[in-house]
Amino acid sequence: MSIIVLGTVALDTVKTPSGKRKEMLGGSASHFAMSARLFTNVNLVAIVGEDFPKRHIDFLRKKGVILTSLIKEKGKTFRWEGEYSGDLNTALTLNTELGVLSAFRPKIAEHQRYIEYIFLANVDPEIQSHLLDNMRRPKLVGLDSMNYWIRHKKRQLLRLLKRVDIYVANDAESRELSGESNLIKAAKKLRSFGPEMIVIKKGEHGVIFYCDKFVFSLPGYPITRVVDPTGAGDTFAGGLMGYLARQGKINEANIKKAIAYATVAASFNVEDFGLSRTSRLTMQDIQERLIAFKKCMFF
Amino acid sequence: MSIIVLGTVALDTVKTPSGKRKEMLGGSASHFAMSARLFTNVNLVAIVGEDFPKRHIDFLRKKGVILTSLIKEKGKTFRWEGEYSGDLNTALTLNTELGVLSAFRPKIAEHQRYIEYIFLANVDPEIQSHLLDNMRRPKLVGLDSMNYWIRHKKRQLLRLLKRVDIYVANDAESRELSGESNLIKAAKKLRSFGPEMIVIKKGEHGVIFYCDKFVFSLPGYPITRVVDPTGAGDTFAGGLMGYLARQGKINEANIKKAIAYATVAASFNVEDFGLSRTSRLTMQDIQERLIAFKKCMFF
Numbered sequence: 001m002s003i004i005v006l007g008t009v010a011l012d013t014v015k016t017p018s019g020k021r022k023e024m025l026g027g028s029a030s031h032f033a034m035s036a037r038l039f040t041n042v043n044l045v046a047i048v049g050e051d052f053p054k055r056h057i058d059f060l061r062k063k064g065v066i067l068t069s070l071i072k073e074k075g076k077t078f079r080w081e082g083e084y085s086g087d088l089n090t091a092l093t094l095n096t097e098l099g100v101l102s103a104f105r106p107k108i109a110e111h112q113r114y115i116e117y118i119f120l121a122n123v124d125p126e127i128q129s130h131l132l133d134n135m136r137r138p139k140l141v142g143l144d145s146m147n148y149w150i151r152h153k154k155r156q157l158l159r160l161l162k163r164v165d166i167y168v169a170n171d172a173e174s175r176e177l178s179g180e181s182n183l184i185k186a187a188k189k190l191r192s193f194g195p196e197m198i199v200i201k202k203g204e205h206g207v208i209f210y211c212d213k214f215v216f217s218l219p220g221y222p223i224t225r226v227v228d229p230t231g232a233g234d235t236f237a238g239g240l241m242g243y244l245a246r247q248g249k250i251n252e253a254n255i256k257k258a259i260a261y262a263t264v265a266a267s268f269n270v271e272d273f274g275l276s277r278t279s280r281l282t283m284q285d286i287q288e289r290l291i292a293f294k295k296c297m298f299f
Numbered sequence: 300m301s302i303i304v305l306g307t308v309a310l311d312t313v314k315t316p317s318g319k320r321k322e323m324l325g326g327s328a329s330h331f332a333m334s335a336r337l338f339t340n341v342n343l344v345a346i347v348g349e350d351f352p353k354r355h356i357d358f359l360r361k362k363g364v365i366l367t368s369l370i371k372e373k374g375k376t377f378r379w380e381g382e383y384s385g386d387l388n389t390a391l392t393l394n395t396e397l398g399v400l401s402a403f404r405p406k407i408a409e410h411q412r413y414i415e416y417i418f419l420a421n422v423d424p425e426i427q428s429h430l431l432d433n434m435r436r437p438k439l440v441g442l443d444s445m446n447y448w449i450r451h452k453k454r455q456l457l458r459l460l461k462r463v464d465i466y467v468a469n470d471a472e473s474r475e476l477s478g479e480s481n482l483i484k485a486a487k488k489l490r491s492f493g494p495e496m497i498v499i500k501k502g503e504h505g506v507i508f509y510c511d512k513f514v515f516s517l518p519g520y521p522i523t524r525v526v527d528p529t530g531a532g533d534t535f536a537g538g539l540m541g542y543l544a545r546q547g548k549i550n551e552a553n554i555k556k557a558i559a560y561a562t563v564a565a566s567f568n569v570e571d572f573g574l575s576r577t578s579r580l581t582m583q584d585i586q587e588r589l590i591a592f593k594k595c596m597f598f
Contacts, residue, residue, distance in 0.1 A: 087481070175386075182387075182523055188523075205504035222483050224487075253598075257598050299517075
């Protein structure tokens with residue numbers, strides 16, 4: 001089954017203890033797509049400015065990402081600049097230039113409206129709602145957001161949450177939106193906001209999944225080479241949605257496997273800057289690391 | 300195989316969002332023993348003051364803990380007062396009264412010197428060394444410490460580390476002693492200080508085990524009812540050493556299972572104040588939760 005992902009395609013400038021990279025291809029939709037493409041066809045919905053390098057478009061296309069609904073508009077591409085230090089768990093945002101993103105209204109092709117697997121990666125909840133309004137046959141809708149929208153568009157976000165099946169959030173966002181510090185309690189509270197499935201990402205500490213029927217938890221894949229964590233959450237979401245779309249059946253066994261695949265995909269993302277590692281990733285790499293992952297947590 | 304544990308027997312006053320308890324039986328050796336007793340015989344080595352309530356001694360004895368080397372001396376029992384708030388991951392120490400602990404020199408019975416499984420729970424590294432000097436046939440030596448000793452007796456701690464097989468530390472201590480923020484790198488560094496096996500406890504986020512041959516990692520057991528985390532690390536260590544002592548063989552499969560048992564034991568500890576939950580714990584409770592734990596992490 002195909003996936004459609006709405007999000008950002010950005011130019012990222014990132015500084016980490018491993019070095020600095022300027023204006024790399026980044027953004028939530030790019031990272032999501034680079035991971036989900038390993039499992040299924042990915043239709044990307046995003047906007048870039050007229051300054052957006054053609055080589056990035058060629059690159060995404062070469063990787064199999066369907067760019068029918070990647071709009072190019074007059075103005076500047078969305079830019080993000082951030083820095084990581086210490087344990088690399090949290091980025092310090094140095095600068096954000098919205099550019100064309102500030103007036104973005106997603107437009108998709110008629111045939112894309114019938115795609116059943118939908119992921120609303122991190123953008124303004126009003127833009128996310130707008131895309132969802134246009135979808136005709138949603139089977140599984142996933143949503144990511146960020147602290148900025150929790151603070152500034154909480155009402156819109158809560159309204160949107162009623163319409164999604166999987167809410168993917170990190171631990172800080174989960175605590176902030178739910179008002180609960182215990183993450184299982186936080187997940188229960190988020191569940192009460194609408195989504196049947198709650199996924200709480202904890203960075204290096206792994207992930208907690210919550211639904212009415214079961215709780216599932218995995219540690220992070222143990223890695224020493226953390227170069228740039230930017231996009232790890234989107235890479236995770238790409239693996240999760242990608243695996244579920246490929247299986248075509250949302251049941252307990254598939255959800256658990258999807259979370260394991262997602263964890264492994266995200267572990268590759270952090271090993272190099274931007275999309276450098278995930279763009280070279282093959283299904284064989286994923287399968288091999290999945291076996292290693294099992295070995296280091298099964299008893 | 301029997302275990303000998305050196306540590307504190309204390310009177311703990313604890314405030315958490317669930318309430319306050321005054322002068323409960325606590326201390327690293329008590330918590331360790333309450334968990335390890337489920338697996339094997341536990342010989343406790345500690346000191347209390349003349350003010351120590353007889354009911355606590357009776358209680359420990361009733362639970363099967365061997366008290367031959369629990370010394371009672373003139374002076375006051377070691378007291379600790381702490382408070383937890385928010386996510387209950389870190390205690391704020393409000394007060395510490397060393398009392399008789401400040402002049403403690405462990406004395407053990409002649410036959411106890413031949414016990415092969417030794418755990419040096421958190422006390423001054425010089426006291427830990429002193430006990431170890433007296434042991435005649437160490438087969439497996441485990442060590443716990445705390446940030447205070449890392450800061451104030453680092454030299455003595457590093458010297459002691461060369462003599463132990465398993466170093467059990469929490470994430471903050473591991474980072475501080477190793478100077479590495481990535482926990483796998485921290486574990487590697489700690490390994491280079493001497494201990495063949497490194498166990499990094501991450502509270503609600505589970506645990507990482509490191510040795511030259513393999514890395515092992517488990518998430519925390521998902522619990523919503525966190526009442527009082529005091530002693531969870533010691534309960535963990537009790538389960539780990541207890542399981543290994545019972546099996547009598549230190550191999551990869553047993554180590555992995557020991558860490559799983561330890562995680563489950565610790566998850567019970569936090570569900571009530573002090574020793575309230577672990578003192579009622581049975582092997583059946585542990586086995587049942589172990590099955591539930593597997594279900595929420597195997598895929």
